[in-house]
Amino acid sequence: MxxxxxxxxxxxxxxxxxxxxxxxxxxxxxxxxxxxxxxxxxxxxxxxxxxxxxxxxxxxxxxxxxxxxxxxxxxxxxxxxxxxxDGATPGGTLVITAPVTFGRLHILPLVNHLLRAHPALRVSLTLIDRVVRLVDEGIDVAVRIGDLSDSSLHALKVAEVRRILVASPAYLAARGMPANIPALHDHDLISFAEIDRAPEWRFGPAGKPAIRIEPRLIVNTADAAIAAAVDGMGIARVLSYQAIDAIAAGTLVSLHDDAAPPPVPVHLVYQANRRGSVNVRAFVEAARDHFGGLDLTARAPTGRPGPRS
Missing domain, CATH: 1.10.10.10 (Winged helix-like DNA-binding domain superfamily/Winged helix DNA-binding domain)
Structure with a gap:
């Protein structure tokens, strides 16, 4: 050998x-x-x-x-x-990482498309709700949701998502719609630890009002937060793409969209020296096509409008 x-x-x-x-x-x-x-x-x-x-x-x-x-x-x-x-086709191994739910819903279908189109390509896809270091862990492309702090990476914005409040129709029927943001204190709250790093929820374009939360339930995955909200356990704050299917199905409604903070960007990031990689280029182009006509902000249907906070 x-x-x-x-x-x-x-x-x-x-x-x-x-x-x-x-x-x-x-x-x-x-x-x-x-x-x-x-x-x-x-x-x-x-x-x-x-x-x-x-x-x-x-x-x-x-x-x-x-x-x-x-x-x-x-x-x-x-x-x-x-x-x-220019006629080179993807081959070898492409290593990708993405948040768990986003990866399952959007990155895995892209990977499956690429594998069907390029028989010589292999993909290692890691779904994990934490930021990984590309060089240290041998990652070719990472999906990052939120503002970027590492300026040494090349980034391509492919979508936007929002932080939204969601609850089930059954919960709202039993407990009522919170009249405004401060009224959330009177409700059972579900916290998704990955986006609730601090014990508060911020709203509005300037991050005001901000309320300190005392959740009844804290979970470490978006799927668990969504499932608990669908089951009527309270009001959850999640990213819009995580709840978009449940909202479309009517098992969840979003609340107080008028008080939502600004959208959060979704980027593909990779090291500058990987820009010429045939594999990376193929994945980026497939992502452009996938996200080009997609709205991940889940703006409808919403809950009954309440008074502005």
Whole structure:
């Protein structure tokens, strides 16, 4: 096995924490995978992986070398693709991350479309409700919802979403519509921890009024917040795309849209040196087409209008 394949094998074993799984992915035998990593370690004069009968873990040296390997393999793959010119087609592995619900609803369909269109392409899609570092975790493209803080990344805005209040018709029938924003204090509130980092909800274009919340229920996923609201457990604050299907189905209505804060941008972000990647370009173009005619702000139907706060 040549050095390039040894590097690919090492990265696969490190990512999967398993020689057997890496071998299966690379279509080689577990023995060949083990020999490839051993040969790489011998040439470097240091152990990259710590092996036991139950686990495979990176050594400190291996963790540092892994990131350099990722970067090198990306550059080599892009160089090979660039030699084919404008007619190059996506191939190899594209690594994407996105928030859980947004990824399930919008990014997975894009990925499925690309996989059908490009047989040589493989995609690793990680859905997680936290911001990941692209370089550290080997990510090609990340979906970020909210203002961007890392100016070193290239960003393309593809959509907007809103923070909205939602409740079920049954809950509103039993408890009544809150007359204004301060009246939320008299209601059962459901907090989605990922967007409620502080114990307050802000409204209006300037973030006023702001109310301190004491939720009856705190959950760590949007799906759980939506399910609890649909079940009549209270008023939830979520992002509009998370509730858009439930609103369309009539199982939730949005409240006090007139007091909503400004929309939140949705960006695709990637490192500047990935702009020329055929895989990244294909994903970005597919995303442009997907989001071009899509409204994720869920502005209707809404609850009965109450007095302005």
């Amino acid at each position: 040549d050095r390039l394949e040894e590097l690919r094998t090492f990265v696969a074993v490190a990512d999967l924490a398993s020689f057997a799984e890496a071998a299966r992915q690379m279509r080689i035998s577990p023995t060949a995978a083990s020999r490839a990593v051993a040969s790489l370690e011998a040439s470097l004069g240091t152990a990259l992986l710590r092996r036991t009968t139950r686990s495979v873990r990176l050594t400190e040296e291996g963790a540092a070398y892994l990131e350099r390997c990722r970067a090198a393999l990306v550059e080599l793959d892009d160089a090979a693709l660039s030699l084919r010119g």
